[in-house]
Amino acid sequence: MIIRHIDDVKTVEWGNGLSRRFLLESDGMGYTVTDTLVRAGTKSHLEYRNHLEACYCISGSGEVVDMDGNSFPITPGVIYALDKHDPHYLIASPDEDLRLVCMFTPALRGDESHNLDTDEFSEY
Numbered sequence: 001m002i003i004r005h006i007d008d009v010k011t012v013e014w015g016n017g018l019s020r021r022f023l024l025e026s027d028g029m030g031y032t033v034t035d036t037l038v039r040a041g042t043k044s045h046l047e048y049r050n051h052l053e054a055c056y057c058i059s060g061s062g063e064v065v066d067m068d069g070n071s072f073p074i075t076p077g078v079i080y081a082l083d084k085h086d087p088h089y090l091i092a093s094p095d096e097d098l099r100l101v102c103m104f105t106p107a108l109r110g111d112e113s114h115n116l117d118t119d120e121f122s123e124y
Contacts (some may be wrong), residue, residue, distance in 0.1 A: 002027060006035060010110050016042035016090075017097070025107040032108040038062065038098040039089060047087035051104045060098035063080040065089040073097065 002023070010021045015055065020035040036055070038044070056079040064080050065071045067087055072080060092098040 002029075012111065014112075016044045016092075019102075021108065021110050024105065024110040026110070027038065027107070030105065030107055032102075032104040033109075034100075034102045034104070036100045036102050038092040039093040040092050042092050044090045045087070046090055047085065047086050048082060048104070049085050051106060051108070052081075052083060052085070053101040053102055053104050054079060055102045058099050058101055059091060060096045062090065062092040062098040065091065074100075 004022050006020055006022075010024070012019045012021065014036070017039045018116075019039040022033045022035065023029050024032055038060070040060075055074075057074050057076050059076055061076075062070050062074045064074055065088060074080065090098075
């Protein structure tokens, strides 16, 4: 059995916030669970070419925008899943941080972060 408290997990600056990584590849579960903070007013262009990801909003607000320009509001109680390695923009509200519980498969090593300083979509 694995028991972890948020104060004891690996925390990574992922690019526009913090990712607290509760389960990693080394845990042998086959997936990762994170508590992810997206800083207010940030826009992240992301694509997970090696992982599938689902994100469940537990606080704050924002939106996810697909490559066709479709915008989907993200508020507490909403989940979105990137089931086709979808490139997307994750945008946090200008007024508040967005907090998500995210699941990745396959599992993350734990040190992954994004490079958001280019025009390309950041990936891991």
